[in-house]
Amino acid sequence: MAYKENYPSVLLSEAVEAISSLPGVGRRSALRLALHLLKQPAENVHHFTQAIDRLRDDVCYCSRCRMISDSEICSICGDHSRDQRTICVVESVRDVMSIEGTGQYHGVYHVLGGIISPIAGVGPSDLTIKELTERVHALDNPSESEIILALSGDVEGETTAFYIYRQIEATGIKVSTLARGLGFGDDLEYADSLTLGRSLTNRQIFKP
Amino acid sequence: MAYKENYPSVLLSEAVEAISSLPGVGRRSALRLALHLLKQPAENVHHFTQAIDRLRDDVCYCSRCRMISDSEICSICGDHSRDQRTICVVESVRDVMSIEGTGQYHGVYHVLGGIISPIAGVGPSDLTIKELTERVHALDNPSESEIILALSGDVEGETTAFYIYRQIEATGIKVSTLARGLGFGDDLEYADSLTLGRSLTNRQIFKP
Numbered sequence: 001m002a003y004k005e006n007y008p009s010v011l012l013s014e015a016v017e018a019i020s021s022l023p024g025v026g027r028r029s030a031l032r033l034a035l036h037l038l039k040q041p042a043e044n045v046h047h048f049t050q051a052i053d054r055l056r057d058d059v060c061y062c063s064r065c066r067m068i069s070d071s072e073i074c075s076i077c078g079d080h081s082r083d084q085r086t087i088c089v090v091e092s093v094r095d096v097m098s099i100e101g102t103g104q105y106h107g108v109y110h111v112l113g114g115i116i117s118p119i120a121g122v123g124p125s126d127l128t129i130k131e132l133t134e135r136v137h138a139l140d141n142p143s144e145s146e147i148i149l150a151l152s153g154d155v156e157g158e159t160t161a162f163y164i165y166r167q168i169e170a171t172g173i174k175v176s177t178l179a180r181g182l183g184f185g186d187d188l189e190y191a192d193s194l195t196l197g198r199s200l201t202n203r204q205i206f207k208p
Numbered sequence: 209m210a211y212k213e214n215y216p217s218v219l220l221s222e223a224v225e226a227i228s229s230l231p232g233v234g235r236r237s238a239l240r241l242a243l244h245l246l247k248q249p250a251e252n253v254h255h256f257t258q259a260i261d262r263l264r265d266d267v268c269y270c271s272r273c274r275m276i277s278d279s280e281i282c283s284i285c286g287d288h289s290r291d292q293r294t295i296c297v298v299e300s301v302r303d304v305m306s307i308e309g310t311g312q313y314h315g316v317y318h319v320l321g322g323i324i325s326p327i328a329g330v331g332p333s334d335l336t337i338k339e340l341t342e343r344v345h346a347l348d349n350p351s352e353s354e355i356i357l358a359l360s361g362d363v364e365g366e367t368t369a370f371y372i373y374r375q376i377e378a379t380g381i382k383v384s385t386l387a388r389g390l391g392f393g394d395d396l397e398y399a400d401s402l403t404l405g406r407s408l409t410n411r412q413i414f415k416p
Binding site for chain 1: 258
């Protein structure tokens with residue numbers, strides 16, 4: 001092979017390496033994307049890279065809920081028609097977008113920015129749990145407010161939920177968690193036994 | 209929805225739009241990639257975008273074969289141990305990399321930069337066919353040289369091959385094309401009938 005590392009050009013090799021650092025993008029896809037970008041007009045490519053640079057450099061987070069925002073207070077926290085006494089605690093920005101997508105929630109959020117995971121080296125101080133605790137303690141009347149712990153159902157999610165619960169239980173705030181059970185439309189046949197067992201234990205009164 | 213176009217931030221929305229303009233990347237993947245980039249240190253993100261900008265702005269093409277190159281003459285054209293009298297004509301940079309990957313070819317290349325396709329509005333003047341014709345006419349002794357038309361086997365590929373053949377046949381240069389037939393290890397059972405039929409017609413003497 002006459003090519004250094006099988007690429008005909010160092011510039012191409014560096015671009016492929018950069019693109020393949022993205023999660024889920026292998027070297028073959030990265031090469032395909034690099035050659036695609038090479039065929040585009042230069043201003044389109046600059047528009048592409050500038051949009052990414054601007055996102056990284058200029059992004060703001062809401063000072064209240066830590067959601068990505070274009071302003072000091074995000075559009076949800078600033079919306080007085082929303083119930084500011086119900087705070088839904090989620091792991092990430094994407095979770096907020098998923099819940100907003102349901103159109104079923106009219107409270108506000110708190111984005112943790114991750115989940116407690118000793119294996120990944122993420123402790124409580126790496127998340128916005130301190131900010132959440134301060135937010136709860138600053139509520140006028142915590143016992144009339146509610147925290148919804150909308151975290152994942154795995155060990156890390158449960159650990160994080162428990163940790164947060166211990167930080168705020170003294171305020172007397174109502175703490176709830178998402179309902180878990182069979183998905184709507186799910187077949188019993190294909191449900192895993194843990195979910196099916198919990199669905200039986202947590203069965204609800206039939207309301208036709 | 210409180211969000212403009214379902215995104216919590218214009219910067220995020222613009223980055224997702226830019227990323228989803230890549231081929232094969234939908235809006236969901238683009239959001240995942242944008243949020244991934246947001247979590248990376250700023251210098252990593254700048255390194256990523258600069259590698260792409262540099263590729264687009266500073267890339268060179270070999271003045272002889274039109275391959276991506278870091279210099280005026282690429283490492284293959286400049287390699288005097290390679291057979292400069294055998295020119296393999298391919299559609300794209302990726303085809304050169306595929307053929308180099310076989311380790312079976314020791315000639316040089318000519319990259320057309322596309323294929324004649326009236327439907328896509330690509331004519332002979334959009335490709336490097338004129339440069340190829342000039343290159344062939346400039347050969348010392350064309351009848352001792354060879355052009356390998358390594359183009360795809362579809363209508364566009366055959367049209368392009370025929371067009372090139374007509375441009376250079378007067379020079380008396382040997383023109384060949386890739387062998388087509390069943391792939392090595394292919395089962396007859398699963399071969400399409402066109403390929404199987406052509407494999408029969410173009411059958412070769414068995415050399416054990």
